[in-house]
Amino acid sequence: MNSENYGTHIKHIRQKMGLTQNQVAEALGVTPGYISNVENNRTAMSLRILTYYAKLCGCSLDSLVGTLDPEYSETALDRKLYNAIMQLDVDTKEKLLKTIELWNL
Template identity: 60%
Template sequence: MNNDMYENLGKKMKELRIKNGLTQEQVADALNVTPGYISNVENNRSAMTLRMLIYYANLTHVSLDHLIGSIDSSYQATSLDNELLQLLETLSDTDKEKLIKTIKLWLLK
């Protein structure tokens, strides 16, 4: 991962933590690390392992694709597709039909 991507990852992780109403202490407890470690990751002084990134993504209710895709523009399109597919899997058939109708109406604008 190049330095720009690494710097953006720490920033993105902090944004996700705040968006989910979590403190560094809460994240640290959930991941069984110290709050200082979370601060170091958010400020790009430390990097998380893949396993920790997966736990972090789950904790902040995003897919790992979303977390990584949001910092790598060449991967972002695939990440968005994957996130949409994940969301679609949670819908009932009735809700999927409603969504299709809504999308069709939206595209006609």
């Protein structure tokens, strides 16, 4: 997703949930005009509203805007790897490290 279709993505999520702009606006404490402006790429949601929108839709902020910035996708992947590695026991971590070292030859 890029910034040109951010609003379209937001609109698609709303429609998929069967919600109107008025319903979303009421749930988020904003005006229907604000939602319209977001969906038509005339404005971007604030972080606070994005957080509420993600909660309303039952999705993560990553799924809403994570790929707008190409560098963010890499950061999100790094975080996923880190979290997965942190759940491994020490022996498995050592094996994983040896495997990675072999790949880098």
